[in-house]
Amino acid sequence: MLPALVAAEVTAKDAWVRGMVPAQNTTGAFVTLTSTVDAKLIGVSTPAAKMTGIHETKMTGGTNQMHEVEALELPAGKAVVLKPGGHHVMLMDMPKAVKPGDTVPLVFTIEERGGKRLRLEVKAEVRPLGAK
Secondary structure, three states: OOOOOOOOOEEEEEEEEEOOOOOOOOEEEEEEEEEOOOEEEEEEEOOOOOEEEEEEEEEEOOEEEEEEOOOEEEOOOOOEEEOOOOEEEEEEOOOOOOOOOOEEEEEEEEEEOOOOEEEEEEEEEEEOOOOO
């Protein structure tokens, strides 16, 4: 008997993007992702930014430092929160600033064990600059 193949179902909850000031061209996107099987977030894209990246903020020597990560593990059944001060999505080289009331389309690329990929399309609301 062959083992059953289980496809990931990934849900996104509370997706939002931090608002910007007019001269700014970079901001962050945040969301809670939950997968039904072990998977990983390997990419994010949006027409609102020329570049995107999955980043992590860590305290190093008393200073918050941010760096890009290749992937973010999504353990089966566990909510993974992308939030300010932790893992998040950077939206970089944005041609125009987003403001509260705008909506930003995000496409998350998820990879299951075995290499199968799926796309999760999300509309993220823009919240005021000081939102957490």
